[in-house]
Amino acid sequence: MSEVLEPKKASAAGTVASAEPVYALMDQRPADMSNAESPLSRFRWQVSSSGKNVGVVARELALLGHFILRGNVANADFVKGAAEVLGVELPGTLKSNAKGNLVVRWLAPDEWLITVPGEQAFAIESNLRKRLTGHYSLVNVSGGQTLLVLSGADAVNVLRKSCHYDVHDRNFPVGKVVGTTFAKAQCVIRRAGQQEWELVIRRSFADYLAAWIQDAAQEYGFAVK
């Protein structure tokens, strides 16, 4: 490892010899995923008894590849390069762009979250590293967070109970992304469909939020996919 991360030093001057950026590029997904555990894989969901109407369905999109991409939107080559590799433009303020299973969420004016299927993660990371130049940052954060999807007619009511952000259609159209507090924890919420909401939650908060959500959803009828 150390030889990968060690910056190349010029022998005499002590400055970086080559202009080539130094980064560690490695496939962080093991070849054998049979023992892989997502943050919620051991969570014991308590669903509503069968026969009841189901208003809220929770589904964890487990073990995806999560990347934080940072760069300057004023840098045309960065914006163009990212769009070439990802196949979608980097979205603007509070927006998201999706292409198949790849979703790019706006997090901050210079920061985006890219989620891709786990098996494609290394290819996307490698391609971005190959294409992008200059001042940017790409970090694999797959292990730190997970995606929880709430769907169903009453999913919106669970959100209303859990966060103070206005989730009405006029303020939260499909495709919008907001970073906000959800049940007192930090959360990035994206409206993926008319009745579908994706929550990006931290690994260490996953248990707590899952427990909160199942409690909040019981009155509408709760199921897990």
Added chain:
Amino acid sequence: MLHIFCPHCGEYREEEEFRCKGQAHIARPLDPEACSDEEWGHFMFFRQNTRGQHRELWVHSTGCRKHFNVIRNTVTYEIEKVYLVGTKPETEGAAS
């Protein structure tokens, strides 16, 4: 609860999403080694306790996690102006 405009997100959000980081525009001494204990102490610990307009640094901690400045009236709690770090709009009677 305050309703605060985040200049990076371009929206009003609840105070719960923000943290106040205290007085804004505190310049770090360019050469800390050359500071006397008194100068360094003033930089580190001494803050204004303004009545009226107060310039503060806030961070949108659960949103975009960016910092910005506000001018808040400490008497009425009203946020009179929100502006980006690196700028300093003039306001009558504003604390420095």
